[in-house]
Amino acid sequence: MKQLTKAEEDIMQILWDLGEGNVASIVETFPEPKPAYNTVSTIVRILESKEFVDYRKEGRGHIYFPKVQKAEYSNQSLTKLMDGYFQGSFKSMVSFFMKKNDISVQEMEAIMKELNKEDK
The missing domain is CATH 1.10.10.10 (Winged helix-like DNA-binding domain superfamily/Winged helix DNA-binding domain)
Incomplete structure (x- = not known):
């Protein structure tokens, strides 16, 4: 794409x-x-x-x-960002954004709960 x-x-x-x-x-x-x-x-x-x-x-x-769905383009863009700047490491990318945006532990826990809901 x-x-x-x-x-x-x-x-x-x-x-x-x-x-x-x-x-x-x-x-x-x-x-x-x-x-x-x-x-x-x-x-x-x-x-x-x-x-x-x-x-x-x-x-x-x-x-x-x-013709292209927003989720499809977003996923492709995120993958390209992760591969290009974070050597394909999701962990490195999340860590970078946490530090850059000064995300608290409580906010990260809320994000994790949200992700766990979506997995079910």
Whole structure:
């Protein structure tokens, strides 16, 4: 799976939240100052060429929707981060983020309880 630029990720986040939309609805979702319609349209076409987005015709326009699920992309991005910066060690990555974000033992225990719930 290809990596996305920041601008491409921003648009994918919007499409994941919306489920689907035309370029105008994507532009409308951005905070001020909103990007130009043509800029968003170009990025959506790039996402289409990278096979992250597909569309269906509706009237004279297109309705775009994600082909790649957010969880799938997140998992791939996290794996790439872990492999690239932490030599594939989940333990090293978690330790780094705990130290960097000053996570307390209580917060870590709460995270572990949450993870254990999801395993069941």
